[in-house]
Amino acid sequence: MKLLLKSVKVVDPNSPHHGKQVDILVQNGTIAKIGKSIKEEGIRKLEWKGAHVSPGWLDLNVNFCDPGHEPKEDLKSGADAAAAGGFTAVALMPNTQPPLHSKSEIEYIRNKAQAYLVDVWPLGTISRDKEGKDLSEMYDMKSSGAVAFTDGTQAVQDAGLMSRALLYAKGIGSLVMNTGDDRSISQKGKMNEGEMSTLLGVKGIPALAEELMIARDIYLAEYNDARIHFSNISSARSVDLIRAAKRKGLKITCDVSVNNLYFDESALHDFDSNFKLRPPLRTSQDIKSLKNGLKDGTIDAICSQHTPEDKEHKEVEFEIAAYGSIGLQTAFALACMSLQKSMEIESIISCLSQKPRAILGLEPVSIREGAKANLTVFDPEKEWSLAASDILSKSKNTPLIGARLNGKALAVINNDQYKLTS
Amino acid sequence: MQKLSVRHLLGIKGLTENDIQLIFETADNFKSVINRPIKKVPSLRDITVANLFFENSTRTKLSFELAEKRLSADIINFAASSSSVSKGETLIDTVNNILAMKVDMVVMRHPYPGAAVFLSKHIQAQIINAGDGAHEHPTQALLDAYSIREKLGDVRGKKVVIVGDILHSRVALSNILCLQLLGAEVMVCGPTTLIPKYIHTLGVKVEHDLQKALNWCDVANMLRIQLERQDIRYFPSLREYSMMYGLNKEILDSLDKKIVVMHPGPINRGVEITSDVADSRQSIILDQVENGVAIRMAVLYLLAGGQN
Numbered sequence: 001m002k003l004l005l006k007s008v009k010v011v012d013p014n015s016p017h018h019g020k021q022v023d024i025l026v027q028n029g030t031i032a033k034i035g036k037s038i039k040e041e042g043i044r045k046l047e048w049k050g051a052h053v054s055p056g057w058l059d060l061n062v063n064f065c066d067p068g069h070e071p072k073e074d075l076k077s078g079a080d081a082a083a084a085g086g087f088t089a090v091a092l093m094p095n096t097q098p099p100l101h102s103k104s105e106i107e108y109i110r111n112k113a114q115a116y117l118v119d120v121w122p123l124g125t126i127s128r129d130k131e132g133k134d135l136s137e138m139y140d141m142k143s144s145g146a147v148a149f150t151d152g153t154q155a156v157q158d159a160g161l162m163s164r165a166l167l168y169a170k171g172i173g174s175l176v177m178n179t180g181d182d183r184s185i186s187q188k189g190k191m192n193e194g195e196m197s198t199l200l201g202v203k204g205i206p207a208l209a210e211e212l213m214i215a216r217d218i219y220l221a222e223y224n225d226a227r228i229h230f231s232n233i234s235s236a237r238s239v240d241l242i243r244a245a246k247r248k249g250l251k252i253t254c255d256v257s258v259n260n261l262y263f264d265e266s267a268l269h270d271f272d273s274n275f276k277l278r279p280p281l282r283t284s285q286d287i288k289s290l291k292n293g294l295k296d297g298t299i300d301a302i303c304s305q306h307t308p309e310d311k312e313h314k315e316v317e318f319e320i321a322a323y324g325s326i327g328l329q330t331a332f333a334l335a336c337m338s339l340q341k342s343m344e345i346e347s348i349i350s351c352l353s354q355k356p357r358a359i360l361g362l363e364p365v366s367i368r369e370g371a372k373a374n375l376t377v378f379d380p381e382k383e384w385s386l387a388a389s390d391i392l393s394k395s396k397n398t399p400l401i402g403a404r405l406n407g408k409a410l411a412v413i414n415n416d417q418y419k420l421t422s
Numbered sequence: 423m424q425k426l427s428v429r430h431l432l433g434i435k436g437l438t439e440n441d442i443q444l445i446f447e448t449a450d451n452f453k454s455v456i457n458r459p460i461k462k463v464p465s466l467r468d469i470t471v472a473n474l475f476f477e478n479s480t481r482t483k484l485s486f487e488l489a490e491k492r493l494s495a496d497i498i499n500f501a502a503s504s505s506s507v508s509k510g511e512t513l514i515d516t517v518n519n520i521l522a523m524k525v526d527m528v529v530m531r532h533p534y535p536g537a538a539v540f541l542s543k544h545i546q547a548q549i550i551n552a553g554d555g556a557h558e559h560p561t562q563a564l565l566d567a568y569s570i571r572e573k574l575g576d577v578r579g580k581k582v583v584i585v586g587d588i589l590h591s592r593v594a595l596s597n598i599l600c601l602q603l604l605g606a607e608v609m610v611c612g613p614t615t616l617i618p619k620y621i622h623t624l625g626v627k628v629e630h631d632l633q634k635a636l637n638w639c640d641v642a643n644m645l646r647i648q649l650e651r652q653d654i655r656y657f658p659s660l661r662e663y664s665m666m667y668g669l670n671k672e673i674l675d676s677l678d679k680k681i682v683v684m685h686p687g688p689i690n691r692g693v694e695i696t697s698d699v700a701d702s703r704q705s706i707i708l709d710q711v712e713n714g715v716a717i718r719m720a721v722l723y724l725l726a727g728g729q730n
Contacts, residue, residue, distance in 0.1 A: 187654070195623040199435070201535040201557030201595055206619075270543075271536030315544075316512055319534035319555065 001416050002027050004040050006047035008377060011054040011346050014354070015367040018346075024053065026373040029416030034369055046420070048410055050381055052345070055365035056088030056374040056414050057352040060255050061231055061303035062328065063152075064090075064120075067108065068097025072395050073308035075109065078328075079118040081392040084421045085304070085328040086352075086376045086409025089119040091360060094130065095152040101125040101136045106144040117417040121147045121360060126165045126176060130154045135165060139172045147360045150177035150231065153278060153323070157183055159216055166226035175359070177229040178217055180210030180238060181279070190319060192280040196265040202318070205280050207235035214238050218245045221252060229359055230254035232305055234279035236289035243298040253359050255301035256290050258327060258334035267399070273314050273321035274399035277305070291342055294351060301356040302348070304331035308395030326393045329386065330400050336380050336407030345380050377411040384408050384422075426724050430549040432538045433558035434599040442603060446568055448720035449713070456492060456715060465723050466495035472525045474517065475501045475552075477533045481687055481711070482552050482562070486529050489718035498525070513537065514544050521547055527725065530554075535592075548725050556590050562686055563596035565717040567604055569710045570641055573682050578605035583635045585667055586645030586694060587616045589656070593645060593686050598624055611635035612667060615656040632667050636677055643684040644669055644694040660693055670696040680704055687711065 005024040010017040023038040024031060064078035073081075082090050092109060094100035100109065106122050113120035124146035128136045138149055149169055156162045156178055169176045186209035191197050193204020214230055218241060221228040230242065233254050245252050259277055264284050267275045275281060293299040307324025314321055327334075332352070339348050353376070357364060365374045388401050409421045426441050455463055471490050475483055483499075490497050500520060511519075517528065527548045530538055535555035542549050553559040571577050582601050588594045588610045601608050602625065609627035610617060617628060629635040636642055647663060657663050669683065683695065683705045691697050700707060 194620050198618050198620045198623060199595075201555055201592055203556075204618075204620075271539050312512075315514065317532070317534040317540050318536040 001029070001418065002043045003413070003418055004038060004043055004045045005053060005377065006045055008051045008053040010367050011052050011349050012367045013346060013350075014364070017367060024367070026413055026418075029373055031367065031369055031371050031373050034367070046377070046411060048377070048379065050379045051377050051410055052380065053367065053375055053377045054349045055353045055367060056376050056412060057086050057332075058089040058091070058356040058360070058362070059087045059303050059306070059328065059331065060091045060301050060356045060359065061093060061257065062090045062306040063093050063095050063308065063324070065308055066096065067105065072310050073393055075112050075120060076116075077392060077394045078306070078308075079113065079116045079120060081306070081326070081328040082118045083412050083419045084392050084409070085330070086332050086378055086412060086421065087118060087328060088374050088376060088412050088414035089121060089357075089362075091121045091123050091147065093152040094123055094125045094150065099125045099130040099152070100146070101128055101130065103137070103140045103144045106141045106146045110145040117412065117414050117419055119414065121145075121362070123147065123152075123177070124149050126151045126156055127161060132157055132161060135161070135168060138169060138174060142172055142174050147362070148175040148177055148229065150179075153179070155179045155181035155183070155213060159220065162217060163220045163224060166220055166228060167224045170224065170226040175227050175229055175361070177231050178213070179231040179279070180213040180233065182209045182213045185209035185212060190276065191268055192265045192282045194265055194283055196268055200268065200271065207237060207282060207286070210235050210279060211237045211241060214241050218242075218250065218252065222250055227251040227253075232257040232260065232279055232303065233299070234260045234282050234286060234290070236286045239289045239293035239298055243293065243296070246298060253300045254298075255303050255356070256294065256299050257303055257305035258331045258338070259305060259325065261287060261290055261302070261338040262334040271318040272399060273316070273318050274325050274397055276318060276321050276323055277325065278323040287338075291339065294339065295343055295347070300351065300359060302331070302335050302351045303356075304328050308393050309397045310395055314397045324397070326391070326395055326398050328393070329391065330398065330405060332378065332409055333405035333407045337405065340380065340407075373413050375413040376409055378407070378409045380407045382406070382408040423727055425728055429725070430538070430542050431560050431721055431725060432542055432549065432551050434560050434563050434596045434603065435558065437560075437603070439603050442564065442567070442600065445564055445717065445720045445724060446571065448724055449568055449716040452492075452719040452723070453713070453716040456719075462492050462494060464494045466490065466493035466726055469527065469726055470496040470498065470525045471527045471529060471722070472520050473497065473499045474520070474528055474530045475499070476537075477531050477553070479531050479552070482531065485711070485714040486552060486718050489715050489722055492715070493719055493722055495722070513541065517541060517545055521545060527722065550721060550725065553592050556592050556595070558596045559592040560596050560600075561714070561718050561721060562593050563600035564721070565710055565714040566597055566643060566684060566686070567600050568717055569684065569706050569713050570682065572709065572713065573706055574640065577601060580606045580641060581609070581639045582606050582641045582643060583609040583611050583629070583639040584643045584645060585611045585632065585635065585669070587647055588612055588621060588645075589616045589618050590648055591645055597643065598626055609635055609638060613657050613663065632669070633673065636673065636681060639681055641682040641684060642669065643686070646686065646688065646690060647693055664693050668693060668695065669699050671698045671702070674699055674702070674704065682706055684710060
């Protein structure tokens with residue numbers, strides 16, 4: 001593959017070209033040349049108005065339902081959706097059937113996704129069968145390509161197991177992730193406990209359920225001197241807890257879903273199950289704190305929490321509808337729309353690219369001559385809207401069909417392949 | 423003919439004060455009808471109503487059925503336990519199957535909050551929510567407010583306390599919204615574990631001492647303790663609940679004014695209220711039942727007449 005990106009603005013503080021408008025020649029999967037005006041005939045030239053380029057983006061929290069629920073999504077359709085959203089890499093949650101809990105499943109993912117443009121990094125489970133009882137074979141999975149460990153949507157309830165998981169993962173040089181959800185508090189709640197749940201008569205999930213577990217895990221991480229990553233935090237107090245722990249020097253990182261940055265609980269006023277998410281949408285106060293957390297570096301990464309669900313699980317009564325919405329293709333737009341007023345574009349991009357890569361211990365990507373071409377081209381201002389026919393996921397569970405969006409990926413380049421996103 | 427501002431009755435949310443007044447005025451007419459020797463009017467002739475009860479109900483179902491019959495509607499009844507439905511056919515499929523038989527209106531009771539709202543987005547027929555989980559039970563709230571209006575002349579300015587399990591109650595939510603819309607002041611009273619943490623956002627007063635609540639109010643609406651709705655224990659025993667929140671004659675007589683006592687039924691005698699209170703002259707429990715038919719006739723009639 002040989003390709004010339006014309007007149008793109010580099011967004012990469014680690015690059016000597018940061019902030020400059022340049023041409024980039026990509027050849028055989030590497031950045032062959034970067035210059036003011038590269039003249040090259042007979043090759044594919046890509047040129048847009050207002051195009052920026054950054055190291056390829058990585059989404060720390062996606063579900064591809066493969067193996068187990070392939071009619072909702074499979075690795076290929078999921079990877080296509082990721083590419084269309086500007087992501088050149090994803091970390092795959094083990095919410096599959098069977099869960100990604102042994103070498104076989106990890107190898108299946110790695111082998112099947114080997115030739116994709118998008119790097120698919122599997123996250124193995126902490127516990128066997130995601131049951132929260134016994135540790136799964138983390139070392140074996142790590143050796144097969146698992147980049148970190150989490151029980152996905154099943155937050156680890158047992159403090160003893162969590163403590164052992166942190167310690168064991170530390171021993172094999174890996175990372176444990178958890179999501180804050182103390183089920184003895186959240187019980188049968190279906191949405192944020194607050195004004196809206198009171199008005200709808202729906203059982204609430206108190207933010208306390210998240211905060212208690214995060215507080216517990218901070219203690220456990222400190223006790224074991226281990227790293228921990230919190231997936232999709234959603235409440236103001238969680239931000240405070242993590243900020244304080246980071247100040248203390250603990251090895252803690254966390255991410256937030258764009259859903260929790262952009263929407264609040266009022267979106268649920270007419271029981272639209274596309275807004276039934278876990279963690280639930282919270283309040284405008286929580287959103288404010290999450291934004292501050294991103295701004296001051298408390299929150300490290302932004303993810304889509306892409307969760308495909310078919311009609312049969314979404315077009316049902318709110319109470320029994322499945323959690324989640326797809327989000328890979330709209331994540332960048334929601335990030336731009338919620339953050340552009342408060343953050344520089346390079347800080348937003350860092351939460352989509354460099355920081356999540358560092359969390360998983362992946363090789364850094366940089367825009368310089370001779371480096372691997374792992375790039376996302378985007379326009380943070382571009383206005384667009386998502387048509388149902390544009391959705392590359394097999395599932396269409398998003399509240400954003402037809403909505404006006406700002407900010408769009410234009411192209412992705414990785415593994416000696418490229419893809420235009422529109 | 424005056425019309426409602428809504429196409430369905432999904433909840434008190436969405437209604438205007440004018441809608442409620444119109445329902446009350448229409449119910450006034452029907453109340454005189456059902457007290458005549460010939461209790462039936464032809465208003466809903468040629469209209470088919472399906473009563474879909476996905477959750478057990480006796481009195482609400484009877485009340486709707488009677489209201490429909492008094493209006494000369496054709497009726498079909500469907501009852502299913504939610505568990506058998508959730509295992510098999512979806513709600514949309516169930517209802518569309520029934521609608522395929524040319525049904526004009528649907529009256530639905532469902533265990534899940536939002537079920538009626540959900541259905542209204544997917545089917546053509548007009549829907550009356552006969553109770554959806556802990557969300558709303560609009561006709562109950564309307565008949566409660568109507569009964570207060572009947573007894574005290576007006577709802578505006580009255581102080582109403584709702585006592586009991588507010589957390590699991592659709593009656594409480596609809597009552598709060600309806601009474602506030604009509605200008606009443608509302609207080610909720612019950613054990614701390616059965617009062618939603620954010621109930622104050624609805625603009626109600628919260629009191630945990632029954633005596634104080636009763637001293638404050640003009641009307642006490644004593645909700646039924648619905649143990650079947652509680653997935654975990656929120657209070658130690660019915661005995662203890664009754665000790666703290668049961669209304670007996672002694673308390674009633676100790677108050678310095680004659681308050682009105684209401685109960686949406688069915689009564690757990692000796693738990694929420696003692697028999698001598700339930701059967702006292704201050705109780706309007708049976709008036710509520712009678713007014714329920716008139717209110718439901720009014721709602722059916724007005725919705726059948728179309729939207730403004």
